[in-house]
Amino acid sequence: MRIFPEHELRKTQSLDGLWDFHFLGDVDADTLDVNDIDYTERMAVPGCFDATPAYAGKRGLAAYHRAVYIASAGRQRLAFDSVNHWCRIFINGEQLQDHIGGFGPFTADFELEEDGWVDLTVLVDNRLNYQRCPLHLDYMDWYHYGGISRSVVLHSLGKAWIERVQIKTTGLEPPEIGVEVLLQSTGEITADCVLLINDEAVMDQPITVNDGAGFSLNIELEGAHLWSPDHPHLNTLRVIFGEDDQAERFGIRTITTNGQELLLNGKPLRLLGFNRHEIHPDFGHALPDAILLTDLQYLKDMHCNFIRGSHYPQDPRFLDLCDEMGFLVWNESIGWQHTAEHLNDPFFMECQVTNLHEMVHSAINHPSVILWGILNESRSDDPACRAAYQALISEIRSLDDSRPVTYATCYPFEDLNFDLVDVISINRYPGWYEGQLEEIPAVLDRLAAHVDSLWADKPLIISEIGAGAVPGWRDRNEDRWSEQYQRKLYEIVIDHLFEQRNRVCGLALWVFADFRSIETTSRLLGRPRGYNNKGCLDEYRRPKNSYPLVKEKFSKLAR
Ligand code: ADA
Secondary structure (H helix, E strand, O other), X not given: OOOOOEOOOOEEEEOOEEEEEEEEEOOOHHHOOHHHOOOOEEEEEOOOHHHOHHHOOOOOEEEEEEEEEEOOOEEEEEEEOOOEOEEEEEEOOEEEEEEEOOOOOEEEEEEEOOXXXXXXXXXXXXXXXXXXXXXXXXXXXXXXXOEOOOOEEEEEEEOEEEEEEEEEEEEEOOEEEXXXXXXXXOOOEEEEEEEEEOOEEEEEEEEEEOOOEEEEEEEEOOOOOOEOOOOEOOEEEEEEEOOEEEXXXXXXXXXXXXXXXXXXXXXXXXXXXXXXOOOEOOOEOOOOXXXXXXXXXXXXXOOOOEEEEOOOOOOHHHHXXXXXXXXEEEEEOXXXXXXXXXXXOHHHHHHHHHHHHHHHHHHOOOOOEEEEEEOOOOOOOOHHXXXXXXXXXXXXXXXXXXXXXXXXXXXXXXXXXXXHOOOEEEEOOEOOOEOOHHHXXXXXXXXXXXXXXXXXXXXXXXXXXXXXXXXXXXXXXXXXXXXXXXXXXXXXXXXXXXXXXXXXXXXXXXXXXXXXXXXXXXXXXXXXXXXXXXXXXXXXXXXXXXXXXXXXXXXXXXX
């Protein structure tokens, strides 16, 4: 379960654990009577059923069920941190709500007339079906595991509750934050609202809520420590409203751009790190705390300060740990190589906007998140896609104006939307998909020169670059697919970008760990073992030959 937000007064109960389970297979959810399901098995929540041996590789509809004892009647809220990737929720056999898309935290509210046992059923569908769920498609390069993949918590909200608390840094000298609080109720209610920062009251006044109420205020925090990768100082803001409370954690830091630099608290950053998928062969997308921590320990050990969360919103628990360990994260909404056909489809765009809202609302208070991203490698070179880029980028800015926005392009020379972003990010595979190792410096120089000729005043990140290395494959020719080849490629890239040239302010190597790719045949022909083998570690997090090289290089470059 995530660490924050935290509640002391509000009644919450974790619904993580072993649920009843039945795999229904190729069944249409609309034709099903959920009261007739015969539960024969158990499944872990959080968990991905198709990462377990019994259901490995299976796609279809699955039913999850459990009974929950709810001690206080009134408004209840189920908070799902992610269900992959389509679901329908039922309370006591009554349909409550559908949700489309994995990796996005969402809630489902219902009223309970009297306390007692409640039957909770969740139908989960992991099929790759554009009509049902256009965010998970059969050509994308990662295995789309299915299940209730992140934690579930039940909140008993009572008559009035805190809907949202958002905190931004609004000044550094003196440190100042801007706080926005949204309250909600089931009728007109007046109650005391108290704000405490690190346990010290900074506001105490009665507030009346009727069909929602909100307020915002700026608070100076004289003498407070700033958050940075070297000193990840964290503070808590607790809001108490009547009988409800919510504590959020925040760090005081700004993230801005100035010409070619990305600035944290006004100082230039050099981002050094990896792309990272939240995937593991034994757990699918439902990584246990221990694996989240393992990943971060390895990244720290390599002197990385940067993680691109490819290609979907990261687990809130992971962001909690990044806040504590001082990592800088690019968090992006789900997307992968979309064309004009998708980007002009109102249903696809509606799903994108929902995923983007879920990402921003759940991650906005994390100081570790320094960049918002969208639409990995989509057709940013096609004029027919510009409206979608404009719409999604302005949507992000309307939700949060305190972080730079970017997207990773694979069309750097033809791109039409660089004007819309704060940071230009390029994915390129010289020495792998194009040309030989020796040509890498020239390719990188051409890219930088092109960006400079148009956008000399924007920071540039190489957001993907890498090579496949089948784990354990060491070969005297040291050619493609060998661990030695990957090591040589990393060496050339890192030396060239940071020792010979300093145009880029960030590098995210592709990719931290190997991961299973999608099962569609054409993709797998270029994916030995069915895996994307471009990891610096294998899928079980065992370092490859390039690991010590990255560690040595990054230790000298870290600033
Ligand atoms: C692209 C894509 C990645 C991955 C990579 C590869 O750049 O953004 O998700 O598929 O290619 O390994 O080919």
